[in-house]
Amino acid sequence: MSSNAKWVVALKAEAKPIIKALGLNRIDKNVVFPVYKDKNARNWLVISGVGQKNVVAAVKYISEFSDSKGCSVWINIGIAGSSSDRYGELFLIDKITRASSDECFYPGSILKSNLQKSELLTVDEPLLDYSKVDLVDMEAADFVRVTSKISGRDLVLVMKIVSDGPNNSVNDLTATRVSHLILQNINLVIDHVNKLISLASLEEERFENPKGYTAVIERWHFTVSQQHELKQLMKRWVVAYPFTNIIKKLKIMKNSREVLTFLKHDLDNYKIDWK
Amino acid sequence: MVDTIYCEESVTDHPRTREIFSRFKSARKISVPRYGAIFNKRDQNFKLQKRNPALILARKYNGFVLPVPDGFGLSDHNNFYFSHMYNCIYDCRYCFLQGLYSSANYVLFVNYEDFSTQIEATIAAHKGKNVAFFSGYDCDSLALENITNFTSFILPLFKKNPTALLELRTKSIQLKPMIISDVLKNCVIAYSLIPDAISKHLDIKTPSIDRRIHAMKKLAAKGWKLGLRFDPLIHGEDWRNLYKGLIDRIFSEIPADSIHSISFGALRFPKAMFKKIHSMYPKELLFSGPLLSTGGLVSYKSDIENEMISFCRHVINETIAQPIIFNCSFDPSTKKEIIP
Ligand code: SF4
Numbered sequence: 001m002s003s004n005a006k007w008v009v010a011l012k013a014e015a016k017p018i019i020k021a022l023g024l025n026r027i028d029k030n031v032v033f034p035v036y037k038d039k040n041a042r043n044w045l046v047i048s049g050v051g052q053k054n055v056v057a058a059v060k061y062i063s064e065f066s067d068s069k070g071c072s073v074w075i076n077i078g079i080a081g082s083s084s085d086r087y088g089e090l091f092l093i094d095k096i097t098r099a100s101s102d103e104c105f106y107p108g109s110i111l112k113s114n115l116q117k118s119e120l121l122t123v124d125e126p127l128l129d130y131s132k133v134d135l136v137d138m139e140a141a142d143f144v145r146v147t148s149k150i151s152g153r154d155l156v157l158v159m160k161i162v163s164d165g166p167n168n169s170v171n172d173l174t175a176t177r178v179s180h181l182i183l184q185n186i187n188l189v190i191d192h193v194n195k196l197i198s199l200a201s202l203e204e205e206r207f208e209n210p211k212g213y214t215a216v217i218e219r220w221h222f223t224v225s226q227q228h229e230l231k232q233l234m235k236r237w238v239v240a241y242p243f244t245n246i247i248k249k250l251k252i253m254k255n256s257r258e259v260l261t262f263l264k265h266d267l268d269n270y271k272i273d274w275k
Numbered sequence: 276m277v278d279t280i281y282c283e284e285s286v287t288d289h290p291r292t293r294e295i296f297s298r299f300k301s302a303r304k305i306s307v308p309r310y311g312a313i314f315n316k317r318d319q320n321f322k323l324q325k326r327n328p329a330l331i332l333a334r335k336y337n338g339f340v341l342p343v344p345d346g347f348g349l350s351d352h353n354n355f356y357f358s359h360m361y362n363c364i365y366d367c368r369y370c371f372l373q374g375l376y377s378s379a380n381y382v383l384f385v386n387y388e389d390f391s392t393q394i395e396a397t398i399a400a401h402k403g404k405n406v407a408f409f410s411g412y413d414c415d416s417l418a419l420e421n422i423t424n425f426t427s428f429i430l431p432l433f434k435k436n437p438t439a440l441l442e443l444r445t446k447s448i449q450l451k452p453m454i455i456s457d458v459l460k461n462c463v464i465a466y467s468l469i470p471d472a473i474s475k476h477l478d479i480k481t482p483s484i485d486r487r488i489h490a491m492k493k494l495a496a497k498g499w500k501l502g503l504r505f506d507p508l509i510h511g512e513d514w515r516n517l518y519k520g521l522i523d524r525i526f527s528e529i530p531a532d533s534i535h536s537i538s539f540g541a542l543r544f545p546k547a548m549f550k551k552i553h554s555m556y557p558k559e560l561l562f563s564g565p566l567l568s569t570g571g572l573v574s575y576k577s578d579i580e581n582e583m584i585s586f587c588r589h590v591i592n593e594t595i596a597q598p599i600i601f602n603c604s605f606d607p608s609t610k611k612e613i614i615p
Contacts, residue, residue, distance in 0.1 A: 268565050270563060274472045
């Protein structure tokens with residue numbers, strides 16, 4: 001299983017430039033949460049609609065739809081209001097406060113980056129006066145809460161682009177302007193996401209079955225607990241004997257118990273050559 | 276080096292926080308209510324965080340001085356430890372911290388004065404008895420000294436209390452606190468050592484064995500007492516020659532009279548911790564060694580442990596003339612001495 005990115009965006013206008021840049025295609029007919037992906041299934045995108053409830057449902061939907069495993073990078077990107085005059089600027093969010101509960105969420109900071117960083121306030125209703133907050137949106141808090149449970153907070157990204165502020169009224173926002181704001185920053189965004197996908201790939205080995213495992217459980221009958229023990233022993237065994245064909249070694253074994261005993265015995269007598 | 280600093284609201288204005296902030300001007304500073312909000316969360320990835328750990332500045336409220344766990348300490352002392360920091364800049368593959376914590380970020384407790392108050396209270400409470408304090412249980416004692424200055428802070432307390440022993444456990448070659456301080460006879464700089472060939476595989480990001488021996492030599496020349504900690508003992512092909520080579524190398528450089536004590540530590544993990552660490556590094560050769568899971572612990576078979584300890588003791592006794600204090604090494608599960 002290889003690492004991938006799951007993009008969750010609230011608006012179609014936000015999604016459009018990402019879909020184009022990544023060459024994504026619509027893959028289902030779900031009218032509530034349209035899902036897109038590229039041909040290698042490296043990038044997936046779901047349009048969630050506005051608000052935290054929608055984002056939670058969309059994450060759940062794409063998670064099941066795409067069979068998410070632990071090495072997915074989750075990205076919530078979109079526009080945000082700002083009290084400062086930073087129209088069009090991209091921010092990587094490292095602290096999110098949910099306005100309704102004051103609860104805070106911290107996406108990971110494992111990637112060194114020159115992107116500007118900021119805190120964000122997630123509100124339930126559109127905020128009319130946000131003169132006292134750095135950035136404000138309506139999705140990020142719950143997005144981080146639910147995706148952290150799937151991939152861990154280190155593989156969760158929230159990126160916001162300032163769309164309205166003291167000199168840019170929210171009333172002037174059109175779908176075209178929103179798409180344009182995303183498009184202006186798309187290279188920076190994709191570059192950052194790709195770096196995190198590379199890091200996430202370090203986790204792939206955690207989920208891999210040891211070489212030969214499937215063949216072994218198909219050949220002999222193992223109970224569920226024996227399968228677990230077998231996997232742990234084989235993980236160690238294939239590291240100790242990387243050039244030995246395990247199936248050839250095991251072929252004279254009569255049953256699962258003999259297989260397990262053989263592996264244990266081999267490991268018990270294994271002396272690591274440290275030189 | 277550190278590009279993100281999380282800071283507990285309660286220590287934002289602490290002078291040490293300000294000092295650290297001024298040293299990392301370009302680091303992103305993020306305030307957190309309590310360090311646990313960022314450090315203790317389970318939904319994080321130790322292995323990935325290790326690539327770029329953040330620093331968390333916090334206040335400790337209790338548990339400044341704690342009795343050592345079984346299997347740690349000097350047998351004729353009342354043994355305590357303190358941890359001004361959690362986590363380490365090094366990345367040893369056998370380190371139990373990677374199984375203990377869900378985060379690899381460094382936590383630094385900046386209220387050092389509360390540590391010294393509690394250490395002094397513990398010394399006072401054990402008047403007339405041998406008392407020893409260990410630093411370096413939850414971190415390396417010296418590795419981040421250039422940022423924390425904790426050792427420089429704590430040494431004067433032990434100068435004032437010469438009956439209390441301090442052990443600084445380390446792999447670091449950061450010697451500044453000991454170079455600028457007077458030598459304290461009641462302070463032991465204890466170096467963790469494994470044979471060079473094994474260290475190259477497992478002691479990731481640490482100073483090499485050569486550089487550690489060089490640092491020990493400098494400390495010995497100044498008069499500091501050293502501890503040799505063969506901890507953990509690592510088994511493998513030709514282990515006798517590897518350990519003999521290490522012991523010979525040490526004693527060819529370090530005068531035996533500068534050695535305070537020698538101890539051996541077994542490679543041991545609670546079962547759940549082993550599972551966590553092995554799942555992080557399934558391709559690590561160390562975990563394919565002859566490890567047994569018994570009584571909730573994963574370790575080498577006791578005959579391997581005993582043979583390794585006996586062999587190393589024997590080589591040391593053959594190598595140097597004067598008697599050396601060997602610290603006991605206990606099996607935490609049975610509380611019995613491992614040394615045969
Ligand atoms: S030096 Fe010690 S604390 Fe640091 S990583 Fe190595 S074993 Fe762990």
